[in-house]
Amino acid sequence: MDTQFIVSLAIILATFALYIYIAVYNKAKATSDFYVASRGVPPIWNGMAIGADWMSAASFIGMAGTIMVLGYDGLAYIMGWTGGYLLLTFLLAPQLRKSGSYTVPEFIGDRFKSNTALVIAAICTMIISFTYSIGQLSGSGVVIGRLFEIDAKLGTMIGVVLIAVYAAFGGMKGITWTQVAQYLVLIIAYLVPVIFMSLQITGNPLPWLSYGEIVGKLGELDRELGLSEYFAPFEKGTKWQFLALMFTLMAGTAGLPHVIARFYTVSTMKAARWSGAWALLFIGLLYFSAPAYAAFSRFILMTQVAGSKISELPAWTKTWVDTGLLKVADTSGNGILEWTELVIANDIVVMATPEIANLGAFVIGLVAAGAMAAALSTAGGLLIAISSAFAHDIYYRILKPTATDQQRLKVGRITIVVATLLAGLIALNPPGAITQIVAWAFALATGTFFPALVLGVWWKRSNAQGLIAGLLVGLGVTLAYIFAAKYGGFTILGIIDTGAGIFGAIAAFATNIIVSLATKPPSQEIQDSVINLRYPEQMTYKDGEVFMKE
Amino acid sequence: MKKIDKNIADAYFREKNIYMVIYFIIWALVSYGIVLIAEPLSNIYFNGFPFHYFMGAQGALAVFIILLFVNAIVGDKIDKKYGIDHRKNEEIGSNSTVNH
Numbered sequence: 104m105d106t107q108f109i110v111s112l113a114i115i116l117a118t119f120a121l122y123i124y125i126a127v128y129n130k131a132k133a134t135s136d137f138y139v140a141s142r143g144v145p146p147i148w149n150g151m152a153i154g155a156d157w158m159s160a161a162s163f164i165g166m167a168g169t170i171m172v173l174g175y176d177g178l179a180y181i182m183g184w185t186g187g188y189l190l191l192t193f194l195l196a197p198q199l200r201k202s203g204s205y206t207v208p209e210f211i212g213d214r215f216k217s218n219t220a221l222v223i224a225a226i227c228t229m230i231i232s233f234t235y236s237i238g239q240l241s242g243s244g245v246v247i248g249r250l251f252e253i254d255a256k257l258g259t260m261i262g263v264v265l266i267a268v269y270a271a272f273g274g275m276k277g278i279t280w281t282q283v284a285q286y287l288v289l290i291i292a293y294l295v296p297v298i299f300m301s302l303q304i305t306g307n308p309l310p311w312l313s314y315g316e317i318v319g320k321l322g323e324l325d326r327e328l329g330l331s332e333y334f335a336p337f338e339k340g341t342k343w344q345f346l347a348l349m350f351t352l353m354a355g356t357a358g359l360p361h362v363i364a365r366f367y368t369v370s371t372m373k374a375a376r377w378s379g380a381w382a383l384l385f386i387g388l389l390y391f392s393a394p395a396y397a398a399f400s401r402f403i404l405m406t407q408v409a410g411s412k413i414s415e416l417p418a419w420t421k422t423w424v425d426t427g428l429l430k431v432a433d434t435s436g437n438g439i440l441e442w443t444e445l446v447i448a449n450d451i452v453v454m455a456t457p458e459i460a461n462l463g464a465f466v467i468g469l470v471a472a473g474a475m476a477a478a479l480s481t482a483g484g485l486l487i488a489i490s491s492a493f494a495h496d497i498y499y500r501i502l503k504p505t506a507t508d509q510q511r512l513k514v515g516r517i518t519i520v521v522a523t524l525l526a527g528l529i530a531l532n533p534p535g536a537i538t539q540i541v542a543w544a545f546a547l548a549t550g551t552f553f554p555a556l557v558l559g560v561w562w563k564r565s566n567a568q569g570l571i572a573g574l575l576v577g578l579g580v581t582l583a584y585i586f587a588a589k590y591g592g593f594t595i596l597g598i599i600d601t602g603a604g605i606f607g608a609i610a611a612f613a614t615n616i617i618v619s620l621a622t623k624p625p626s627q628e629i630q631d632s633v634i635n636l637r638y639p640e641q642m643t644y645k646d647g648e649v650f651m652k653e
Numbered sequence: 654m655k656k657i658d659k660n661i662a663d664a665y666f667r668e669k670n671i672y673m674v675i676y677f678i679i680w681a682l683v684s685y686g687i688v689l690i691a692e693p694l695s696n697i698y699f700n701g702f703p704f705h706y707f708m709g710a711q712g713a714l715a716v717f718i719i720l721l722f723v724n725a726i727v728g729d730k731i732d733k734k735y736g737i738d739h740r741k742n743e744e745i746g747s748n749s750t751v752n753h
Contacts, residue, residue: 346685349688652654653655
């Protein structure tokens with residue numbers, strides 16, 4: 104295991120050195136080219152950068168395991184986390200780009216001409232990003248715990264320190280080329296084990312084409328054991344839960360502040376729609392592969408691990424049992440580990456499978472490096488979203504408009520440290536699997552920003568009162584439903600905590616519309632600026648007339 | 654700055670929205686639509702998969718990606734039809750954030 108530790112650590116450190124090198128190199132270059140270079144990064148590279156930003160520990164570490172455990176019901180995550188890009192690219196990204204704001208709270212503050220709206224939007228940003236970052240810390244705990252063969256809790260604590268330091272680098276985040284490198288590391292680390300497993304099991308190097316028959320075989324194995332088939336629909340939850348979860352993840356994608364922020368950096372509305380298309384293509388590479396990963400892992404566990412003698416379990420089981428995330432108890436006492444006696448946490452499937460399939464030290468190390476890239480890059484972005492919401496939108500614009508740059512920077516740094524520590528504290532005893540925690544963040548975005556932004560962009564009559572009432576009601580309903588479903592056992596149509604966003608969204612849309620109609624319409628100037636978002640940059644709407652710049 | 658007929662600008666907006674509605678109908682059919690009728694579809698097999706599983710794991714995602722690229726290409730065509738110049742847009746776009 105010592106060799107494994109050295110190889111994994113070496114690959115992680117090498118990839119980090121690469122990110123930092125690119126960041127430093129590009130920073131120097133960007134300053135010298137500042138006045139001549141066009142600011143637009145070509146959409147294809149921007150798409151990769153969005154992919155790195157987007158794919159967090161939930162996608163990389165959590166998703167395949169969740170699909171393995173939930174079977175067909177887990178595919179709501181695949182469709183939900185990709186289908187949302189259509190909502191984002193068609194309904195919001197180009198229009199928000201034309202508005203010219205830099206952050207979501209800023210857009211809301213400008214669109215509704217209200218500081219109260221700005222503050223509430225900033226608070227919602229902080230709550231959503233904070234929830235999301237709990238999942239990332241929990242993910243880094245899994246990786247670091249395995250690396251040092253320690254309890255995942257200790258791993259989380261080390262992760263907290265790493266992420267706080269990483270986020271303090273700050274500037275690195277915005278450098279597209281670093282994110283392109285992170286995307287490449289992440290996608291290679293994800294594809295290599297799936298392709299190897301596909302070769303090992305089916306002899307076909309294209310997992311996407313070959314794993315269909317494995318899915319069929321898993322169903323047969325389940326039938327023999329008297330379990331419900333792997334691919335049988337709605338075994339782990341109702342059909343309504345599936346639909347509600349899928350909607351929550353889609354709408355949440357379109358409402359996540361740190362994802363939307365990425366589209367503010369493209370050069371035009373045209374670039375926004377191309378970036379969305381490229382981003383989903385690159386993200387899709389991982390999402391096409393995750394169900395294959397899940398199927399191969401389950402197949403190997405069912406055919407090669409289950410059924411072996413408890414006393415002769417391979418070495419990998421011990422290291423994972425040490426992290427507290429794998430249980431191999433011979434409850435039936437027959438000396439043989441049966442499939443039903445193997446309790447594997449969702450979150451270790453991706454990390455453990457390369458070891459289970461015996462893919463060698465290099466592949467195992469590569470997967471660890473990919474997982475760290477996913478967790479750290481997204482966590483960094485989330486913490487920066489939290490700190491700018493507090494230091495810029497609340498502290499500078501409302502509390503102390505006279506604050507100097509240094510004061511704001513200091514407040515921003517303190518926010519990052521406090522937020523990381525708090526999130527880390529919660530992540531010590533994660534309240535759910537990574538995908539589940541992240542799904543709550545999506546539910547909150549679905550209940551707050553999705554209705555607020557869709558109405559803000561597409562309905563000129565939406566006013567500040569409606570927006571504020573909608574945000575508060577949406578936030579309240581979503582939070583209340585998550586807690587009631589998770590801890591109170593309260594459900595409607597079998598929809599559990601992860602699908603809470605649908606109720607938040609309905610409540611927020613209704614409240615926003617009713618309150619807006621019951622109060623004074625926004626000023627003509629605001630209404631004109633909303634109509635103006637309909638047209639490309641060259642067309643300007645003003646006083647009922649459209650002008651074209653030539 | 655040249656004033657253009659508001660009807661032309663509205664036609665631009667309407668044309669884009671019609672396409673958007675078509676995309677969203679397809680989007681909803683391949684995801685929500687398939688999930689709604691997942692049980693009967695599970696008896697049909699495609700490339701080794703039960704069909705509902707194939708759509709959830711690969712089919713819907715492939716359609717999403719195609720729709721996004723179709724939107725990008727069609728969007729460019731519509732812009733061209735209405736005489737939108739992208740160089741000009743880039744200029745205006747970069748100014749709008751600098752002024753901020």
